[in-house]
Amino acid sequence: MPVISYFFGIYIRMYHADHPPAHFHVEYQGHEAFVSILTGEVQKGHLPSKAARIVREWALEHQEELMTNWQRAVNLMPLERIPGADND
Numbered sequence: 001m002p003v004i005s006y007f008f009g010i011y012i013r014m015y016h017a018d019h020p021p022a023h024f025h026v027e028y029q030g031h032e033a034f035v036s037i038l039t040g041e042v043q044k045g046h047l048p049s050k051a052a053r054i055v056r057e058w059a060l061e062h063q064e065e066l067m068t069n070w071q072r073a074v075n076l077m078p079l080e081r082i083p084g085a086d087n088d
Helices: 049-063 063-074
Strands: 003-007 010-013 023-027 032-038 042-045
Touching: 003 049, 010 063, 023 042, 023 049, 023 063, 032 049, 049 063
Parallel strands: none
Antiparallel strands: 003 010, 010 023, 023 032, 032 042
């Protein structure tokens, strides 16, 4: 699964041909979750509250880029890197 962003030890990944609704996967210090692109909220799994807040803010700031990558993934196209929260 391609890493599309990395910041503060948080890995953001997206599967090709993944199931709806539009989401991305997060890994942080042994925690895993999938997060809604539309809301930035954890839909499944768990993240520590500070990491969840950082991911939510990042997701909402990069929602357009995430949706573009979601469409690319659905179409089995290469995914684009998205700047991390520490690079903005």
